[in-house]
Amino acid sequence: MTPHITPVMLGQVIVSGLLAGALYAMVALGLGLIFGVMRVLNVAHGPLLMLGAYITYFLFITVGLNPYLSLLVSMPIVFVIGVALQHFLVRRVVDAPELSSLLLTFGISIALVNVAQLAFTSDLRSVEFITGAFLVGPFAFSKARVIACLFAAAITALAFLFLQKTRLGKAIRAVSQSREVAQVCGIDVHRIHMLAFGMASALAAAGGSLMTVMIAIQPEMGAVYTFKSFLVIVLGGAGNYPGALLGGLLLGLVEQLASLFLTTQVNEAVAYVLLVLVLLLRPTGLLGGRST
């Protein structure tokens, strides 16, 4: 059943894995940000990604907006949705046992997915914007995926720059290190939580917008990205932001290699086995993170 594997195929798969990985890393950075700042695992992260995808889709269908330009619309809209979710709902369970926040975001996620199903139906939709591939020597790379990877890398770099260099970014990192001490230093923790949730939602939306050009979208597409993003932060080490980059690239690589040696059908199962293995062998992540 396994065809003969040539070095060219292997090289192709490795590059495709890294391309997909950059996107995973960006989306996972969002999930990791919320988790790091307020110890809340946002189950609705994937559905927020789905919202970003639909915004891009409808902007393309109705006014013909370039899907990459629509990042400038989808990210702010979902940012605002994220801030609102934090302000009205999640804020109340930040200090509660994690059962509450898990269930709350799970409830939000169900509601979002089904509102989308009601509004947009469950039909698969896709944007035919860029097709074809770049041919480099013996390799062929889907144009949409290469561009998505570049955008993802740029957005991730900007997010890191923001976290490292600006006062607000420093405040976010301070809150994720110790909320009490940050509060004593005069940081408005509630505002930082809203900002972090909004930023994380915008990162998810960016992922959704970029995916619209690559794959067909539908309302239930999000759940698997909540799972994969979590896997990425576990791989990198919870609370370790650069670790998310490594984790994302690793997940992309492992998935692509698995689809070469096995079949694409088992893609999700591979990610799952990876999660269980990491939890068994190295629960603090590959780079080591803060224990929870």
Add this chain to the structure above:
Amino acid sequence: MKRWARWFPAALALLLLVLSVYPLWATGYGVRVMLQLFMWIALAQSWNLISGLTGYVSFGHVAFFGMGAYTTAILVVKGVAWPLAAVAGGVMAVVLAFVIGWPCLRLKGPYFAIAMLGLNEVLRVMASYFEGLTGGGLGLSLPTLDASVRIYYAMGLVALAVTAATYVIVTSRFGLRLMTIREDEVAAEAMGIDTFRYKIYAFLLSAAAPGIVGGLAARDMGYIEPISVFPLVTTITMIVMVLFGGKGTIWGPVLGAVILFTFQELVWANFPHAHQILLGGIIVAVVLVMPRGILGVLQQRYNLPRTV
């Protein structure tokens, strides 16, 4: 309070008596409806055992239901008697719970919740992938057999058994240990409780009934396919029933199952997406406004014992 304690067991005995003779005069439809209610009670109680008592949220409990359904269906097709096959379904569900629980329950935090969220998807993919065993996307047809009444009793028995087990657990030291883990796991460890061991016990117990019930449901439906036995909405419904009725209580899941199932049958089944938006809304509302559920509120207001 005292009066209440006297008439409650009597009313319960009467109810059980009525339910045990119900199939003698009920229509076929009536039996099927009650059988499904029993199924939901068993599922909700099982979710309560792990998530209500220890506070570890299982987002994929339907995985055990599907595991039981497939095990039973495969065995029945091979010629095994269905009651035996359903028990085997329960055993396989417990084995699966052990495989997942061992790596994921050692850690605190949301690892377990997310692992369970993915488990269901993975099993569904696997069921489609191993076509030789499961029939893949085409599904499996079981030989026709009219056993509604016997399945009614079997479901009822499972629902009763899980509820009785919950009573025994909540009133025992084992249950106290589980609830200590829920309230403060670090403190529980400091008091000498081997938290990992008790979490695993609770998880294995909570997987058994969904496995058996999944097997019985497969026999009852006569035909299963990956999407029919691994639907996310089943997990959602279990969670809503428990939260609504009162998590961590004995009768809360039963109360939640009866109320929600009744409404579902009467009204919501006609509006699947609106129905699920409502379920999501109920989860959000209960967590924010009424975290202890109906029974929790009643317990507080009327000073009922904790063992309700």
